[in-house]
Amino acid sequence: MDNIDSDNEILNKKIISVGHIALDYIFNVKKFPEPNTSIQIPSAKKFYGGAACNVSVGVAKLGLKSGIVSCVGYDFRSSGYSNYLKNLGIDISNVYHSDEEETPKAWIFTDTNNNQITFFLWGAAKHYQELNAPNFNGDIVHLATGEPKFNIKCAEKAKKCKCLVSFDPGQDLPQYKKEDMENIINYVDFMFMNNHEYERVLKLLNIEGDELKAILDTLIIPYRKNGSIIYHNNDEIKIPAIPVDNVEDPTGAGDSYRAGFLSAYLKGYSLKECGIIASCMASFVVEKRGCQTNLPTWDDLMNRLKDRGINIV
Amino acid sequence: MDNIDSDNEILNKKIISVGHIALDYIFNVKKFPEPNTSIQIPSAKKFYGGAACNVSVGVAKLGLKSGIVSCVGYDFRSSGYSNYLKNLGIDISNVYHSDEEETPKAWIFTDTNNNQITFFLWGAAKHYQELNAPNFNGDIVHLATGEPKFNIKCAEKAKKCKCLVSFDPGQDLPQYKKEDMENIINYVDFMFMNNHEYERVLKLLNIEGDELKAILDTLIIPYRKNGSIIYHNNDEIKIPAIPVDNVEDPTGAGDSYRAGFLSAYLKGYSLKECGIIASCMASFVVEKRGCQTNLPTWDDLMNRLKDRGINIV
Numbered sequence: 001m002d003n004i005d006s007d008n009e010i011l012n013k014k015i016i017s018v019g020h021i022a023l024d025y026i027f028n029v030k031k032f033p034e035p036n037t038s039i040q041i042p043s044a045k046k047f048y049g050g051a052a053c054n055v056s057v058g059v060a061k062l063g064l065k066s067g068i069v070s071c072v073g074y075d076f077r078s079s080g081y082s083n084y085l086k087n088l089g090i091d092i093s094n095v096y097h098s099d100e101e102e103t104p105k106a107w108i109f110t111d112t113n114n115n116q117i118t119f120f121l122w123g124a125a126k127h128y129q130e131l132n133a134p135n136f137n138g139d140i141v142h143l144a145t146g147e148p149k150f151n152i153k154c155a156e157k158a159k160k161c162k163c164l165v166s167f168d169p170g171q172d173l174p175q176y177k178k179e180d181m182e183n184i185i186n187y188v189d190f191m192f193m194n195n196h197e198y199e200r201v202l203k204l205l206n207i208e209g210d211e212l213k214a215i216l217d218t219l220i221i222p223y224r225k226n227g228s229i230i231y232h233n234n235d236e237i238k239i240p241a242i243p244v245d246n247v248e249d250p251t252g253a254g255d256s257y258r259a260g261f262l263s264a265y266l267k268g269y270s271l272k273e274c275g276i277i278a279s280c281m282a283s284f285v286v287e288k289r290g291c292q293t294n295l296p297t298w299d300d301l302m303n304r305l306k307d308r309g310i311n312i313v
Numbered sequence: 314m315d316n317i318d319s320d321n322e323i324l325n326k327k328i329i330s331v332g333h334i335a336l337d338y339i340f341n342v343k344k345f346p347e348p349n350t351s352i353q354i355p356s357a358k359k360f361y362g363g364a365a366c367n368v369s370v371g372v373a374k375l376g377l378k379s380g381i382v383s384c385v386g387y388d389f390r391s392s393g394y395s396n397y398l399k400n401l402g403i404d405i406s407n408v409y410h411s412d413e414e415e416t417p418k419a420w421i422f423t424d425t426n427n428n429q430i431t432f433f434l435w436g437a438a439k440h441y442q443e444l445n446a447p448n449f450n451g452d453i454v455h456l457a458t459g460e461p462k463f464n465i466k467c468a469e470k471a472k473k474c475k476c477l478v479s480f481d482p483g484q485d486l487p488q489y490k491k492e493d494m495e496n497i498i499n500y501v502d503f504m505f506m507n508n509h510e511y512e513r514v515l516k517l518l519n520i521e522g523d524e525l526k527a528i529l530d531t532l533i534i535p536y537r538k539n540g541s542i543i544y545h546n547n548d549e550i551k552i553p554a555i556p557v558d559n560v561e562d563p564t565g566a567g568d569s570y571r572a573g574f575l576s577a578y579l580k581g582y583s584l585k586e587c588g589i590i591a592s593c594m595a596s597f598v599v600e601k602r603g604c605q606t607n608l609p610t611w612d613d614l615m616n617r618l619k620d621r622g623i624n625i626v
Contacts, residue, residue, distance in 0.1 A: 027432065032348065035428035038484035043414070047358070101356070107420055115348035119340065119422065121357050156514065171351035196349075253514050 001039050012136035013266040014065035014091075015259075016163075018154045019052030019146030021070040022094065022104040023079060024172075026251055026289055032117055047290035048081055049106060051170055052144035054291040056253050056282065058259025059066065060088045061295040063086060063169055064266060069134055070146075073102035074123035094134045098124035099266055104230050118171065121300030133157035140262050142166040143254070148180045155187035162257075166190040166262055168254075173197050180203055189217045190265075194224075218271065224250070228279065230271050239275035242283035242308060252291025253282040260301070273312055280305050327378035327451035328572075329476075331467045332365030332459030333438060334408065335394060335417040339564055339602055342422050345430055351493060361394055362419060363590055364483055364568050365457035367604040371572025371594065373401045376607040377544040380404035382447055382467065383459075386415035386437035407447045411437035427563050431484065445469035453503075455479040457568070459495045465554075469502035478574075479503040479575055486510050488571050491517055502530045503578075505571055507537075516598035531584065533591075535570055537563070541592065543584050552588030555596035555621060565604025566595040570585040573614070593618050 017233060019258050024047040033039045040125070049058070053068055060066040072095055074084050081103070086093050101124040108118045128147035133154040141158035143166065144150045151167075153199050167188045169176060176184075181204055185191065193201060198221055213219055215230050222228040230237040260281030264274040288294035296304070305312050337360040346352045361370070366381055381398070385408055389395050394416070398405050414437040421431045445480040446467040455466045456479065464480075471478050480501045482489060489497075494517055498504065506514060511534055513524060526532055526544050528619035537543040543550040567615035573594030578585040591613050601607035609617070618625050 031430075033430040033432070035345065035430060038431040038433050040433050040435055040485075041486075042439070042522070044434050044436075045416075105357075105433075111348070117346040117348060118351040119342075119346070119354055119420075120351050121354050123356060175353075207498070 006150045011063060012065060013264050014067060015059045015140045015142060015266065016067040016069060016091075016136055016138040017052040017056045017059075017146035018069045018151060019102050020050035021053040021068065021076070021081065022050030022070050022120075023047070023075075023104050024106045024108055024251065024291060026071055026108045026249060027110070028249075031111050031113055032109065032115075040296030045289070046079075047293065048084060048293045049252065050104060050145075051103075051168065052131070052142070052146065053085070053261045054255035055142050055262075056083070057088060057145060057292045058256050058295050060090050062259065062263045062298045062301075063265050065089075065095065065138070067138060069094040071096045071098060071124045071131070072128045073098045073104075076101070076103050079103065093259075094128055096124075096131060097126055100127060104258065108140050108251055110249065110251070114247065116251070120171070136161040137165050138163055140164045140166055141268055142262060143184075144168050144258075144259065145170040145172040148172070148184075149174045152180060155184050159168050159187050164189045166192070166258065168192040168253075168258055169197065169201075173200055176204065178206075181205055185212070185215050190220065190237050191216045191218070191232070192220050192222070192254070195221055195252070220261065220275070222254060222282075224253075228257070228275055230275050233241070234272055237272050237275060239272065239279055242279045242304070244283050244287055247286045249289040250286050251289075252285050255291060256281045256285040256295060269312070276305070276312060277299050277301060278308060280310075321594045324376060325378060327380060328368070328372045328453045328455060328575050328579070329380040329404075329449055330365035330369045330457055331452040331464060332374075332456045332457035333363035333417050333434075334366040334381065334385050334389070334394065335363030335419050335563065336360070336388075336394070337362030337419045337421055337604060339562060340423070340538065341562070342424055345422065345428075358602070359392075360606065361397060361459075363417060364481065365455070365459065365590060366398070367565050367568035368405050368455050368457060368572045368575075370398070370401060370574050371604045371608050372576055373403050375572065375576045375611045375614075377453070377576050378402075379449060381601045382407040382408045384411060384437045384440045386411045386417075386509060387413070388609065389416050406481065409437075409440055409444060409509050411440055414439060414522050418539070422563055423442075423562065423564065426520045427560065427605045433484070433601045449474040449476050449593045451476055452579055453477045453479055455481070455571065456497075457481050457574060458483040458485040461485070461497075465493060468497050474501050476536055479505070479571065480507040481567075481571055482514075483621070484508065485584070486513055489517065491519075494518055498525075503533065503575070504529045504531070505533045505535070505567070505574075507567070510536055522601050526617060533574065537566075541570070543588050545584055549587060550585050552585065552592055555598050555617070557600055560599045563599050564602075564603040565598050569598040569608060570595045572608075582625070589618070589623060589625060591612060593623075
């Protein structure tokens with residue numbers, strides 16, 4: 001793995017994410033309101049978000065090529081999001097612009113126990129159903145939250161384009177019908193789910209965990225501050241979390257984990273190393289409010305791992 | 314009461330509201346989300362709101378003079394709200410503009426049982442604490458949701474300016490300390506509270522209902538679709554609701570009730586008639602989404618009452 005960063009071929013590796021670009025309004029509240037009550041918030045801030053785009057930006061910050069396939073609304077340019085992605089060198093040529101709908105928005109409320117409730121405005125995302133999957137000129141296609149049918153189309157096309165397929169149904173999981181899920185997992189190389197989503201998928205498919213693990217090449221389940229587990233063949237690789245002193249906002253931690261994992265994979269690291277790098281990536285993101293506010297560079301990751309006495313070459 | 318509308322003196326009557334101008338984002342959801350779940354909303358729309366401003370606009374639509382004392386942010390003009398109020402002839406000369414903060418915003422979620430939860434962004438409202446009460450050149454000063462100390466200052470000043478004082482603490486009620494409430498109710502002629510707020514005020518003041526009713530000249534308690542009750546001296550005047558076929562959004566019904574009540578009062582109607590006119594006003598507002606979307610004119614009110622066989626001269 002020596003001099004891996006100087007290898008042009010690896011720096012030309014590209015990860016294309018499919019799914020939401022969203023504007024996030026993130027609020028910290030003492031507790032969630034009861035029906036017919038009001039909660040006062042002193043101030044609020046708008047952040048760039050959307051699970052797919054969080055991964056795209058994470059990948060770009062790590063120095064790999066990055067692209068996104070998404071649907072946005074009439075406020076994409078005026079919000080500043082469009083220029084911000086262009087300045088990061090992210091390929092947005094496959095982003096569909098709606099004139100009638102607004103860019104998806106998430107209102108995310110986090111209580112003092114880091115529980116979250118999210119209201120997600122679908123908006124321009126209604127156009128996914130009219131779109132065809134593009135020709136993917138990349139190495140990994142990462143399917144994030146978005147429209148199930150469009151994600152299935154993209155999974156098929158990605159395989160035709162000889163890409164690896166990564167999948168994170170996330171908060172849109174309830175929108176997948178049984179046949180959607182049965183269909184898409186046949187194309188998937190890496191699947192990311194938290195333990196609740198994992199249980200939900202098993203129930204939806206009416207199968208046991210071992211059966212699902214046999215279908216997927218690699219299954220990665222994060223357990224937040226308890227680390228994560230990577231299932232591959234019959235191996236169960238436990239990855240510790242990288243603790244940080246001050247968790248300000250957990251939003252986006254999972255997306256940064258995916259960006260770190262997939263980038264490390266394309267750089268040639270072992271699954272265990274990919275998991276450690278992914279955890280380290282997430283440890284940065286939780287330190288600041290917003291999904292893309294505190295994304296590290298590759299050097300930042302390596303320095304933090306070194307500081308913690310974790311050896312990754 | 315004949316030819317009351319042609320009486321110029323009455324049309325020159327002015328109601329000045331004190332409190333929030335806000336931008337409302339109103340959403341209908343099937344149910345409120347559980348912790349760590351997400352709710353999808355197909356589309357959302359921004360509405361003009363803020364309890365005080367809802368009353369001001371309601372009053373202006375009924376043809377009386379209307380003014381507002383409030384704090385807004387840097388987005389007040391660009392949002393279109395400023396011009397909209399000017400075009401309605403509402404006096405906004407006592408609206409404070411903040412350069413650093415945004416205009417207060419409410420994210421209001423209504424479930425299928427018409428229960429609501431609200432997240433209210435305080436924003437520019439932080440400036441109330443620096444403001445002095447203006448000289449009120451009106452007949453009624455209506456104190457709506459807003460900063461308790463500023464409302465107290467305005468109640469005192471309103472009395473010095475020989476205005477009647479109306480008070481609706483609404484969702485900001487928890488911000489009133491016992492001494493604030495004890496202080497303000499001495500100035501109040503009309504107090505509007507729903508039954509939950511009424512119980513809360515009694516508890517806060519540690520008094521019985523009869524004691525509170527003896528302090529206030531007139532207490533008006535709405536019971537949503539079960540009508541409202543006006544308490545005045547020892548009278549208990551029951552007002553029926555004006556039913557409508559299709560309740561689309563209850564938001565703003567209470568504010569329109571207040572606008573209708575106070576306007577009718579200044580036009581010289583009896584308390585019972587004021588209540589009926591107020592209920593009729595609310596019956597329009599619930600038919601459309603938004604607090605100010607479907608506010609009627611005086612003629613609209615009279616026509617609906619006539620259609621329902623209710624005689625108001």
